[in-house]
Amino acid sequence: MARITMREAISQALWEEMERDPRVFILGEEVGVWGGTYAVTKGFYDHFGPERVRDTPIAEAAIIGAAIGAALTGLRPVAELMTINFAFSAMDHIVNQAAKLHYMFGGQMILPLVIRAVGGGGRQLGATHSQTPDAIFAHFPGLKVVAPGTPADAKGMLKAAIRSQDPVLFIEHATLYQTRGEVPEGDYIVPLGKSTIQREGRHVTIVTYSKMLEISTKAADQLAKEGIEAEIVDLRSLRPLDMGPVLESFKKTNRAVIVEEGWKSYGVGAEVASRIYEEAFDYVDAPIKRVAQAEVPLPYNRTLEQMALPQVEDVIKAVKEVL
Amino acid sequence: MEKRDYLDLYHQMVVIRRLEERSAELYQQGKIGGFLHLYIGQEAVSTGLISVRRPEDRIITAYRDHGVAINCGLSAREVMAELLGKATGCSRGKGGSMHLADVKKNFWGGHAIVGAHLPIAAGLALGDVYQNNQAVTVCMFGDGATNIGYFHEALNLSKVWNLPVLWVCENNQYGMGTAVERASAVSEIRRKADGYGMKSEAVDGMDVMKVREVSARLYEEIRNGSGPQFLEVITYRFRGHSMGDPERYRSSEEVKTWLENDPIGIYHRYLLENDIASEEELQQQIQMAEEEVNDAVAFAEASPEPPAEELFKHIYVEG
Numbered sequence: 001m002a003r004i005t006m007r008e009a010i011s012q013a014l015w016e017e018m019e020r021d022p023r024v025f026i027l028g029e030e031v032g033v034w035g036g037t038y039a040v041t042k043g044f045y046d047h048f049g050p051e052r053v054r055d056t057p058i059a060e061a062a063i064i065g066a067a068i069g070a071a072l073t074g075l076r077p078v079a080e081l082m083t084i085n086f087a088f089s090a091m092d093h094i095v096n097q098a099a100k101l102h103y104m105f106g107g108q109m110i111l112p113l114v115i116r117a118v119g120g121g122g123r124q125l126g127a128t129h130s131q132t133p134d135a136i137f138a139h140f141p142g143l144k145v146v147a148p149g150t151p152a153d154a155k156g157m158l159k160a161a162i163r164s165q166d167p168v169l170f171i172e173h174a175t176l177y178q179t180r181g182e183v184p185e186g187d188y189i190v191p192l193g194k195s196t197i198q199r200e201g202r203h204v205t206i207v208t209y210s211k212m213l214e215i216s217t218k219a220a221d222q223l224a225k226e227g228i229e230a231e232i233v234d235l236r237s238l239r240p241l242d243m244g245p246v247l248e249s250f251k252k253t254n255r256a257v258i259v260e261e262g263w264k265s266y267g268v269g270a271e272v273a274s275r276i277y278e279e280a281f282d283y284v285d286a287p288i289k290r291v292a293q294a295e296v297p298l299p300y301n302r303t304l305e306q307m308a309l310p311q312v313e314d315v316i317k318a319v320k321e322v323l
Numbered sequence: 324m325e326k327r328d329y330l331d332l333y334h335q336m337v338v339i340r341r342l343e344e345r346s347a348e349l350y351q352q353g354k355i356g357g358f359l360h361l362y363i364g365q366e367a368v369s370t371g372l373i374s375v376r377r378p379e380d381r382i383i384t385a386y387r388d389h390g391v392a393i394n395c396g397l398s399a400r401e402v403m404a405e406l407l408g409k410a411t412g413c414s415r416g417k418g419g420s421m422h423l424a425d426v427k428k429n430f431w432g433g434h435a436i437v438g439a440h441l442p443i444a445a446g447l448a449l450g451d452v453y454q455n456n457q458a459v460t461v462c463m464f465g466d467g468a469t470n471i472g473y474f475h476e477a478l479n480l481s482k483v484w485n486l487p488v489l490w491v492c493e494n495n496q497y498g499m500g501t502a503v504e505r506a507s508a509v510s511e512i513r514r515k516a517d518g519y520g521m522k523s524e525a526v527d528g529m530d531v532m533k534v535r536e537v538s539a540r541l542y543e544e545i546r547n548g549s550g551p552q553f554l555e556v557i558t559y560r561f562r563g564h565s566m567g568d569p570e571r572y573r574s575s576e577e578v579k580t581w582l583e584n585d586p587i588g589i590y591h592r593y594l595l596e597n598d599i600a601s602e603e604e605l606q607q608q609i610q611m612a613e614e615e616v617n618d619a620v621a622f623a624e625a626s627p628e629p630p631a632e633e634l635f636k637h638i639y640v641e642g
């Protein structure tokens with residue numbers, strides 16, 4: 001196993017899938033000549049050529065719409081949205097088209113499509129460029145929404161997404177690209193829709209995903225020094241949502257904190273907490289806590305932005321409150 | 324035009340240039356965060372365009388907005404303070420480089436979602452028509468923005484409703500790393516207005532006097548009820564798309580050729596050759612601009628951070 005960055009892991013998955021299957025191609029803004037604004041597709045244009053690494057105009061609706069159309073003909077497009085904030089410019093095609101066509105036409109239409117999108121705050125990009133709107137997309141049946149938090153999962157899940165028969169929104173976090181981890185070489189697949197226990201512990205269950213896995217792990221490290229053992233469940237996939245490991249862990253610890261980067265209202269934490277209450281009410285020893293972004297559009301100023309984003313201390317505080 | 328006016332245009336362009344150069348330094352020092360899109364090379368566009376607007380005319384643009392802000396009359400101080408995220412910035416430190424605005428000066432902002440401000444511009448103009456204001460809305464955007472649906476919806480609507488909008492495409496040859504002809508079905512961008520039955524023209528954006536002249540005429544026509552018009556301004560951004568652009572998509576020879584058309588240099592020569600100003604007077608303007616920007620940086624650095632309660636302010640209108 002090699003220790004590589006999240007960026008390399010994603011890049012590797014794309015590269016291997018394109019080598020394996022000629023139906024796989026990439027389209028998006030600056031994916032070709034530029035090499036991807038986050039350098040994920042660096043070198044792809046020279047190797048695979050302009051037919052398979054297609055630079056598009058700035059036209060998100062057309063990018064997703066055309067990807068849907070191409071997928072309907074049997075191709076396996078990987079559409080890149082430069083950031084997830086631009087998904088709103090393609091909202092109809094994502095939620096009204098991609099998420100509906102298979103069902104609405106009685107299963108006739110199959111669209112094996114992957115939409116890669118970079119999300120997350122913390123880089124002073126201001127209100128329109130810093131969002132974590134994952135929960136919005138997870139609201140729609142018909143769409144699969146995944147957001148890996150480790151390089152290995154990123155590689156394995158992107159491969160699974162490309163081979164999936166369904167439209168998958170694959171959410172990457174801009175501040176995780178440099179994160180390193182052990183990643184199996186070659187054909188490594190992590191099935192979509194499977195949560196996993198990332199760290200074992202017996203006092204409290206922290207449910208999280210994506211960037212917040214990093215924050216939660218740091219919190220767990222500090223808590224461990226005080227003798228508090230937190231178990232961390234990484235959701236990895238928001239839809240379908242696999243509650244198995246969450247419930248299993250909760251039945252052991254009887255206490256949970258859910259950590260997400262997006263806003264709390266109507267968010268991932270709201271969903272997970274309700275499901276715990278619905279499915280494991282008898283095991284509840286303390287009210288479940290949610291840690292999430294302050295309910296404001298993210299400001300540019302660094303201090304204010306960091307105030308609004310969930311921090312390690314927020315997770316520690318919430319854990320202590322449920323203990 | 325009085326001599327004063329000529330010198331003022333020169334002054335504005337030099338302030339913008341210096342402000343951008345200093346911003347780049349401050350970005351490298353980590354004092355400016357986020358994205359920083361410099362206007363260097365395009366100074367003549369907004370300077371000429373905005374020099375003939377009336378106070379009631381509305382200006383709206385994309386994220387490459389520092390120069391536009393200066394031309395709209397924002398002080399270098401409040402622009403620089405915003406870039407540093409300070410409480411004294413025009414958006415109180417909450418907007419940053421891409422989101423400068425001063426509504427009192429009829430500058431309706433920098434907007435960071437490509438093309439999203441075009442329909443908003445149509446709405447500003449609609450508001451004026453509705454309320455019988457004799458104002459023109461000037462909407463600036465890049466060549467890349469003409470490929471997104473918003474552009475087409477807004478142009479069509481403005482024509483259908485005969486709105487007083489001057490659509491100004493700053494064709495700087497690239498949208499990020501994508502050359503116009505790689506992304507746009509027609510590379511003569513003004514032709515896109517044809518599809519909406521809209522009158523259009525093109526102008527050399529490196530020549531502030533030419534931009535000013537054509538703008539003055541178009542404002543007048545629109546004010547007199549011509550309906551929306553389209554102006555393509557041919558220009559070039561001398562720096563990368565934003566800080567950290569590896570610029571693999573263009574050759575240094577190409578950049579060099581354009582650098583010879585420096586809008587400030589062109590105007591400088593124009594003023595000398597037409598005996599409007601002496602070299603000494605221009606040097607004096609450069610000196611003044613330098614001091615103004617130094618003062619702005621000092622002001623911004625000394626300004627306070629926004630207080631913590633600012634985080635929860637302005638989510639909704641208070642009261």
Ligand SMILES: Cc1ncc(C[n+]2csc(CCOP(=O)(O)OP(=O)(O)O)c2C)c(N)n1
Pocket residue numbers: 029058060082086089387435436437438464465466467468469495497498499564
């Ligand atoms: C809807 C949307 N898609 C993509 C982006 C990312 N992006 C920011 S600027 C830009 C290029 C715009 O080019 P152009 O309109 O020519 O303006 P210029 O930067 O040259 O001034 C892109 C793709 C965005 N901000 N909004």
Ligand SMILES: [Mg+2]
Pocket residue numbers: 465466467493494495496497498499
């Ligand atoms: Mg451009």
